[in-house]
Ligand SMILES: [Fe+2]
C-alpha cells in the first residue's frame with residue numbers, strides 16, 4: 001500500500017508527465033518507474049555492445065578498404081551508444097559493473113536479433129538496413145520519452161543510426177546491381193533477416209505485460225505493433241526500389257487502411273531465442289566474457305591512473 005504522501009507524489013509525478021515535462025535524475029520518481037527504466041535502458045545498452053559481435057566478425061573480411069573503414073566506424077559507433085546508455089542508466093542508481101555482471105552471468109537480456117549468425121557479406125548490408133532501420137523507428141520515439149537522460153542519448157544516437165541504415169542499404173543496392181551470384185547472396189540474406197527484424201519490436205501488445213504502464217509514463221510513446229507497422233510501411237518500398245523480395249507471401253498494400261498487411265510472426269522462435277536457445281546465444285556470451293576478462297588490465301590501469309591523478313590533486 002502506498003502512504004498518503006506517496007500517493008500525492010505519484011499524482012504530481014503523473015501530472016508532470018502528462019504536461020510533457022521531462023523527468024531528471026534527481027527528481028522524485030516512483031520506484032517502479034526507476035526499475036522499469038533500469039531494465040529497459042540496461043537491455044538497450046547490452047544490445048548495443050553485443051550487437052558489435054556479429055558485425056565485428058566481418059571487419060577483417062570486408063571486400064574493400066572503403067567498406068572496412070565504414071564498418072569499423074559503424075561498429076565503433078555502437079560501442080559509443082553502449083557507453084552513453086550505460087552512463088544514462090547509472091543516473092538511476094545502478095552501477096555499470098552491476099549491469100555488466102548481470103549480462104555476463106546470463107541474467108540480463110539483450111535484443112534477440114543478435115543471436116543470429118552473419119553468414120555472408122550481404123548480412124552486413126541486411127543488418128544495417130533492417131536492424132539499424134528498426135532501431136531508428138524505435139529510438140526516434142524513445143527520444144521523446146519522459147526520462148531526460150535517456151531521451152537525450154537517443155537524439156544523438158539516432159543521427160548515427162541514420163548513417164548505419166544508409167551504409168547497409170548501399171551495400172545491398174550495390175550487390176543487387178552486381179552478378180547473379182551477388183544478387184542471390186543479397187536475397188538469401190534478406191530471407192533470413194526479415195522475420196527476426198520484425199521480432200525486434202517485441203511481442204504483440206496484448207502479450208506485452210509492461211506496455212500499458214510504460215505508455216502511461218511516456219517511457220514508450222507507441223505500442224510495439226504500431227512501431228512494427230511503421231517499420232514495415234517504410235521498408236517495403238525500399239526493398240522494391242532495389243529489386244529485393246521480402247519473404248512474406250501475405251505482404252500486400254491495404255488501400256483502405258493505408259498500411260501494408262503482413263503474415264504471422266513465429267513467436268515460438270522469438271521466445272526460444274530470448275530464452276537462450278537461439279543459434280548464437282552461447283557464442284555471444286562467451287565472446288563478451290572473453291573480452292571482459294582480457295580487458296581487465298585496461299580497467300585496472302585506468303583506475304590506477306585515476307587514483308594517481310586524484311592523489312596529485314590532493315597533494316597539490
Ligand atoms: Fe546503435
Ligand SMILES: [Fe+2]
Pocket residue numbers: 078132135160161164
Ligand atoms: Fe547502429
